[in-house]
Amino acid sequence: MNIDKESNYHRIIKIISTKPELEQITKKILSNKRISTDDALRLYKERDVGFVGILANYVREKMHGDKTFFNRNFHIEPTNICIYNCKFCSYSSKINQNSAWEYDIDKILDIVGSYKNIPVTEVHIVGGVHPNRDLHYYGNIISCIKKMRPDLHIKAFSAVELDFMIKKSGMTLEDGLLELKKYGLDSIPGGGAEIFDTKIRKEICDEKTSSLMWLKIHETAHKIGLPSNATMLYGHKENYSHRVDHLNKLRILQDKTAGFNTFIPLKYRKVNNDLTHLGETTTIEDMKNFAISRIFLDNFNHIKAYWPGIGKQAAQLSLSFGVDDIDGTIDDSTKIYSMAGAEDKNPKMTTKELISLIKQANRIAVERDSLYNILVFK
């Protein structure tokens, strides 16, 4: 950020910052100091989302200027068969239900083959926790994909899937992750974190991988050189304190390992699951959540808006609320959010559309690889 722009920010923030209780927080942010969990809670309770947005925008522009990152990717969801019963899930099926699907290796390679000569750089693989599939089954899938497309970065398996497949194979966590790395795993997505608070987690996804285990899996992955992403599912039963606690646990781990690439807030969507009665957060609340995540997670380089989850327009708006990354082209290859009632029933964007969406928000589109190395400025 150039000096003129920075002093403009300072001036504007001084004019609109009329509340004494926010003054100390504002001072910290403008002098690049870390805010506390109490500060974050105060920002969540602040009604003026525009003010919080300006602070987040300041942090975002200090870090990245107008650059907005995206990548060209597609998803593979090998199965929706899952042993768990998360109350917010609109996606999973039991093994004998009509709605269940599972792709065999030929189908998966057909999907990868359909991207021949298309300049995608990443495949994102996540799905349900199938009772009969272990680490070697999924390891084989990864190594077959690598043989077919050695240029593709394979980002695969949430901590919840990893927890199950590694235990099923009788391996220790570290050995299991090392084995998957040998098969060709390049990084780990951020799913399955939901909300770390033990009480709320018990209410919404009682049986699955605990918060402590989620954090341990990511810590171990970072230790052996597998970077990962982090998420937070918000807008269900949690309150602001639970969100701050979640962000704080991530910030503490990131201080220790520096292994997270990006943080992705995931909005709870209400269609076709057991929490429908709770409704959904407003766009204003979504923007505030992005903004506070950006301000609080000072050791995360990137905050991502996952557009299939919130819709293209909200993703575009988020670029003024601290977000610097709107993920990828996706190419209609994920059902997780469309089955939960998201705006895009067939989520796909051409590279041209993605760039135009970024430019309309007065940002500069930057194509990145999965590790945020810059490929092309647009």
Ligand code: SF4
């Ligand atoms: S959210 Fe994931 S782990 Fe939970 S039921 Fe759905 S597919 Fe299974």
